[in-house]
Amino acid sequence: MSAARAILPPLALMLALFGGCKRQDMYAQPKAQTWDRNNFFAENSTMRPVLPDTVSPDDANQPVPQPAAADPAMLRRGQLRFDIACAPCHGRAGDGDGMIVERGFPHPPALYAQRLREAKAVKLYDVITHGHGVMYSYADRVAPSDRWAIIAYIRALQLSRQVPRAALSAQDLAALGEAR
Ligand code: HEC
Incomplete structure (x- = not known):
């Protein structure tokens, strides 16, 4: 059998099967739903039992890990994470x-x-952890230590809008492309 003859029937079948694929079809594919019976697990349920010491992400009483003291390395880390996680909406x-x-x-x-x-x-910290209004939670994308680093950087951004020109050193002004 030539290569083309070997490949054509499966190709035609694939086109027939997937040609009309819509997003809904992908969504409606067979899958285990939360409340389904499931013989794969010993409990015969798809839903898994809660593990000991599990803490609900909605538990408002969770202790908030305390921040490390801000230093230049933390600010640089905060800038990096801010530019990745927040700037796409909040702007750099x-x-x-x-x-x-x-x-x-x-x-x-x-x-x-x-x-x-x-x-x-x-x-x-709470806004990053739980979201706010239409902004969703970043808890699973930004680790607690990075949340504090981002907050330190936000403080720097806030401060940068407030510093009077007289408080800037010649070096700062040079970095801004201005002369004193
Ligand atoms: C997908 C877009 C988006 C991203 C990414 C995003 N935010 Fe937001 N954020 C918003 C919007 C929109 C609001 C206003 C929400 C509202 O008032 O309904 C908001 C509100 C806020 C507020 C103000 C809350 C208040 O009390 O008004 C803070 C602080 C904030 N975001 C911080 C962050 C930080 C820090 C990050 C990164 C870890 C981040 N956001 C990532 C869209 C985003």
Whole structure:
């Protein structure tokens, strides 16, 4: 049998099978649902028993791990994680005009708004952990130590909007491309 003859029937079958694929078909594929009976597990249920010491992500009484003292390395880490996890919406300077917002996601408030400058660090920690309004939770994407690093960096962003020109050193001004 030539290679073409060997390959054509399976190819035709694949086209017939998947040609009309829609997202709904992918969604409706056979799969185990939460409440289904399931002989694969000893309990005969798909739902798994809760493991000892499991803490609900919704448990408001969870202790908040305390931050390490902020140092330059923490700020650099915070900037890195902020640019990855937050800037797509909040913008790299915290203006709230990130790429995703430009494409239609609701506009977040400026991170240097008075209200957020006055907000306690733990409130910002809570927003990253649990989300806020249309912003979803980043708990599974940003580790607790990185949340504090991001908050330290947000504080730096907030401060950068407030520093009077007179407080800048010649080196700072040079970095901004300005002369004193
Ligand atoms: C997918 C877009 C998106 C991403 C990514 C995102 N946010 Fe948000 N964020 C929003 C929006 C939109 C709001 C406003 C939500 C509302 O008021 O309904 C918001 C609100 C906030 C607020 C203000 C809460 C308040 O009290 O008004 C803070 C602080 C914040 N985000 C921090 C962060 C941090 C830190 C990250 C990164 C770990 C992050 N966000 C990632 C979209 C995003």
